[in-house]
Amino acid sequence: MTGSLPPALIFFAGALLVALAPGRLRPAMTLLVPLFGGWNLWYVAESGGGFEVALFDMRLELLRADKLALLFGILFHLATFLACLYAFHLRDRTQQVSSLLYAGGALGAVFAGDLITLFVSWEIMAVASVFLIWARRTPRASAAGMRYLMVQICSGLLLLAGALLHISETGSPAFGPMGIGSLAGILIFTAFGIKCAFPLVHSWLTDAYPEATPTGMVFLSAFTTKVAVYGLARGFAGTEVLIYIGTAMAMFPIFFAVIENDLRRVLAFSLINQVGFMVVGIGIGSELALNGAVSHAFNDVLFKGLLLMSMGAVLHQTGKINGSELGGLYKTMPITTGLCIVGAASISAFPLFSGFVSKSMVMAAAVEEGHWYIWLLLLFASAGVFHHAGIKIPFFAFFAHDSGIRTREPPLNMLLAMGIAAALCILIGVFPSLLYGFLPWQVHYVPYTADHVLSQLQLLFFSALAFAWLNLAGLYPPELPSVNLDADWLYRRLGMGTVRRTERAWKKAEQSVLHFIAHAAGTLHRAAAQHYGPESVLARTWSTGFSALWVVILLGICLILYYL
Amino acid sequence: MSQKAWIEKRKNVVLMVRIFLAVSIVLLLLDLVIHRHALFTWEGWFGFYGFYGFVACVALVLAAKVLRKLIMRREDYYDG
Numbered sequence: 009m010t011g012s013l014p015p016a017l018i019f020f021a022g023a024l025l026v027a028l029a030p031g032r033l034r035p036a037m038t039l040l041v042p043l044f045g046g047w048n049l050w051y052v053a054e055s056g057g058g059f060e061v062a063l064f065d066m067r068l069e070l071l072r073a074d075k076l077a078l079l080f081g082i083l084f085h086l087a088t089f090l091a092c093l094y095a096f097h098l099r100d101r102t103q104q105v106s107s108l109l110y111a112g113g114a115l116g117a118v119f120a121g122d123l124i125t126l127f128v129s130w131e132i133m134a135v136a137s138v139f140l141i142w143a144r145r146t147p148r149a150s151a152a153g154m155r156y157l158m159v160q161i162c163s164g165l166l167l168l169a170g171a172l173l174h175i176s177e178t179g180s181p182a183f184g185p186m187g188i189g190s191l192a193g194i195l196i197f198t199a200f201g202i203k204c205a206f207p208l209v210h211s212w213l214t215d216a217y218p219e220a221t222p223t224g225m226v227f228l229s230a231f232t233t234k235v236a237v238y239g240l241a242r243g244f245a246g247t248e249v250l251i252y253i254g255t256a257m258a259m260f261p262i263f264f265a266v267i268e269n270d271l272r273r274v275l276a277f278s279l280i281n282q283v284g285f286m287v288v289g290i291g292i293g294s295e296l297a298l299n300g301a302v303s304h305a306f307n308d309v310l311f312k313g314l315l316l317m318s319m320g321a322v323l324h325q326t327g328k329i330n331g332s333e334l335g336g337l338y339k340t341m342p343i344t345t346g347l348c349i350v351g352a353a354s355i356s357a358f359p360l361f362s363g364f365v366s367k368s369m370v371m372a373a374a375v376e377e378g379h380w381y382i383w384l385l386l387l388f389a390s391a392g393v394f395h396h397a398g399i400k401i402p403f404f405a406f407f408a409h410d411s412g413i414r415t416r417e418p419p420l421n422m423l424l425a426m427g428i429a430a431a432l433c434i435l436i437g438v439f440p441s442l443l444y445g446f447l448p449w450q451v452h453y454v455p456y457t458a459d460h461v462l463s464q465l466q467l468l469f470f471s472a473l474a475f476a477w478l479n480l481a482g483l484y485p486p487e488l489p490s491v492n493l494d495a496d497w498l499y500r501r502l503g504m505g506t507v508r509r510t511e512r513a514w515k516k517a518e519q520s521v522l523h524f525i526a527h528a529a530g531t532l533h534r535a536a537a538q539h540y541g542p543e544s545v546l547a548r549t550w551s552t553g554f555s556a557l558w559v560v561i562l563l564g565i566c567l568i569l570y571y572l
Numbered sequence: 573m574s575q576k577a578w579i580e581k582r583k584n585v586v587l588m589v590r591i592f593l594a595v596s597i598v599l600l601l602l603d604l605v606i607h608r609h610a611l612f613t614w615e616g617w618f619g620f621y622g623f624y625g626f627v628a629c630v631a632l633v634l635a636a637k638v639l640r641k642l643i644m645r646r647e648d649y650y651d652g
Contacts, residue, residue, distance in 0.1 A: 148651075266636035267644070339577065375611045383612075391628040410580065459608040462599065466621035469596040474629035476589050485637050491650060493643040500650055 012051035014059050014070040014119055015081060016129065018044060019088075019112025027105045035096045038104050042089040042111075049085060053078055057119070066181050069121025075448040079302055080118040080238050082446065084111060086432075087230035087309050094317050094425035095223035106139035107227045114231040118238050122181040123171035123196075126239070130167055130199075133232060134160035140224030141216050149219040155496070156216035159209075160232075163202035170195030186243045197244055204236035204287065205280045207256045211496035213280060214264075218273040218329075222320030225272060229279055229316055230309045237286045237305050246293025254291055255385050257284030262392030264494065269330045269487050271405055272319050275312065278355065278397040281389060282308045288386065289370040292377050295449040300369025303443055307354070307362040307436060314351035314429040315401060318344050321418035321426070322405055328413070331400075331487035336410030341417055345406040350430040354437065356398035357390065359464060362433045365440035365455040368464075372453065391471045398468075399475050404487055596622065 022041030026034050057073030073081070088111040098104060113136055116129030134157065141153035174192035175181050186193045205213045217228050244250065261277035261284075268274045282304065289301030321344050322337065323329045338345040350361070357363035367390070374383040417423060436443045444451040478484040493501075538544055578584055600622050610616030 262632060263636045263639050266633060267640045380612055387624060388628045388632075391625045392632050395629050395632060407579070458606050462602055462606050463608070463621045466596075466599050466603075466619070467625040469592070469599055470622040470625035471629045473593065473596055474626045474633075476592065478630065478633055480585075480589065484633060485640060488644070489647045491645045491647055492640070493645060 012055050012057070012059075012071070013048055014116065015045050015049060015052070015085070016070070016112045016116030016119065018048055019108050019115060023105050023108035023112065026108060027101065031099055031101070034101065034104050035092075035098065038092040038108060039089065039096070041108055042085050042092060045115075046085045046089075049078075049081055052081070052119075063124065066122075066124065066175075068125050068181065070116075070125055071119050072121030073119060075446070076238070076242065076302065077118050079306065079446050079448065080234065081115060083234070083306050083309055084114050084118065084231065087111075087313060088227075090313060090317075090425050090429055091223065091226045091230065093428070094226055094320070094422055096421035096425075097419045098223060100143060102139055103143045103221060103224060106136045106143075107224070109136035110140070110227060110231060112136075114235050117235045121183060123167075123174060123183045124181050126183055127164065127167050127171055130203075130235075131161075131164045133235065134164055137228060137232065140227055141220045143224060144219060144221050146219070152216040152219040155499070156212050159202060159212040163199045166195050166202070167199035170197075170199060183242065185245065188244065188247055188249070193243075197240075197247075200236045200239045200243070201253075203232055204240060204283060205233060205257070206253055207260060208495050210257070210261075210280050211494045214261075214273055214276045214494060215496045215500075217276045217279075218270050222324045226313055226316050226320060229275075229312050233279065233283050234305050234309060237283060237290070237301065240287065240290045241298060241302060245290055245298055247291060250287050250291025251379065251382060252291075254284045254287030254289075255382050255389075257281065257287055258389035259284070259385055259392075262389060262396055264492060265392075265396035266400070267485055267492060269332055269490055271329050271331055271334070271401055272316065272323070274331075274396055274401060275315055275319060278393060279308075279312055281393055281397075282312065282355070284389070285367055285370050285386065288382065289373060292370075292373045292379070294373050294377065296369055296376065296453060297373030299444075299447045299449050299451055299453070300366060300371075300373055303447055304363075304366040304370060306443060306446075307366045307433070310429050310436075311351045311354035311362060311433050314426055314433060315348060315355065315397065317422065317426045317429065318348035318351060319401070319405065321422050324422070325415045325418055326413050330489060331404035331408075332489050334405050334411055334413070335408040336406070337413060337415065338406040339410075340413075340415050341406070343417055343423055344426070345402065347423075347426040347430045348402050348406065350433055352398040352402050354433040356394035356468060357464060358468060359437075359456070359461045360434065361437040362443075364437055364464065365443070368455055368460065369453050387467070391467055394468050394471050395475060399472060 019041060022037070022044070026037045026041070029037055052071065052073045055073075057071040057077075058069075059071035060067050060069050062068070088108075091107065095103065095107070110133055113129045113132035117126055117133065120126040120129055138153045138157045138160070141149055141156060170192045171181070173195065174186065174190075177190065177192060186196065188194050188197050202209045202212075213233070217225050220228055240250065258281050261280045265274045265277040265281070268277060286301040286304050286308075289297040289304065319329065322334065322341070325341070326334070326337075328334055354361040354363045357367050371383060371386055371390075374386060440455055444453075475484070540546055600619050603618050608616055614620055
């Protein structure tokens, strides 16, 4: 044992203390937890981890601190700090405690050296995070939260099944590269895939995240999908199928995002799109691609967090988040507008902003490995990201037509959190070596070459030109209050419909059986009453002479029978 | 209602788009000056990125409009 603690334990202890603390102290305590955690992380990095406990005859490694785990560890501490600062004004104990537990679960998962610890952390994340959705305290949020929880638990069960199978096959609980060659590998891969929002199992994310509280969605966007990305990078680097899955993830959400009205749901779609780039990088599996994938995960937490914080600020201040109801907010929220634009420029990979220095690594790796059509599709997706996240979000919230809403800037703590996130986005964009130094493999990639900058600027400017032209020509689809069908239709409508129809058919069958039974019982009852009831033949009273006559007849019959 | 802000007047919007267009064309012309280490043949074509970005976005929006016809439902679709 060394002088450093597993970060998850610090967060869990912090959550417990916050739960017991009086309301006035709680916000400050939530900020101290990631700060103290960061101090501990310094020692973790120096000592190289190593914190083992024994469970039966297995040794569980709670603190594997290699460069990959440490990168995510730093990221999650940073994300927790920013999100806690953003949520500093909250007086809601449920959210404060569950967000720390959630972050602790995420840290437990990335530092887990074995599958059992990974599974336990995985489940803590699932259960703690759902409270950030339920804390919205609306009927929609509670229904969406329940759907979310069921999907997360399914993922956890698959992970457990895969882990047990893997342990029985190999005899070791260690979590390392495994591939999809065995059933155990496939089960674990699927578990990660669900949390990573692979196509067709993605709709838990776009369904539930936008129903969370303004602050809750900032936490949610930072952890679950990134832990899954970490898991894939650790266990399934170089699995070719991930290239195609990732490309599909980068492509399909952009179409949904263009026509989605809820601006936080637009960002949920763009979250899947960005994770798609990471998944492609993991699928390619070269050092450049993996560096690209994990550095993009790092940047995505910051710029997606920033965009979600700005939209959360809009929701917090106006109570509205639909594009069709917003517009013209730049007049009363100029600082938020500016910070949102920094996030938009970063996610669009503008030169000098963070997305530029990480996404291009994945693109360059795709080229290096000769995946030219994947590269073309990713380039399409890049233009699409700029279109829906880079332009649509700031445009419809802060500009477009004036909705007449007059509000104020959000509380200082929200502005401060957004400001720090924006500063980091620019800092990483301008000095990429700051981030490259933390990456798991040596970086030889140089993002700022004249032709790369020019290519990217051309792509973005002409995409923006297309937006301007479509908008001025009236071809751009207007923001409409609506619901768009997605894969969740399968269980929310088809599944529910089937269940309801089955229920109705069952009730009908039940009723007819009951009816039949009642009818049969009635008939039986009547027949019995006829023969045995008070008015029936057998219940009649007989006179003594009549009985004596019957006895004589019976004796006569006996005599005749005897005689025969 | 107060006067329209500078940015809301159509005249100024058109002006901004024109400036934007001018910058885009300059970027396009820079293709002639800056040599690109093209990894695929078409990547080296003049104006490939600009053309691709423009076409991609128009295709994206038009496809999304078709998609909307297929999947858009009333806001209370799932509430009933």
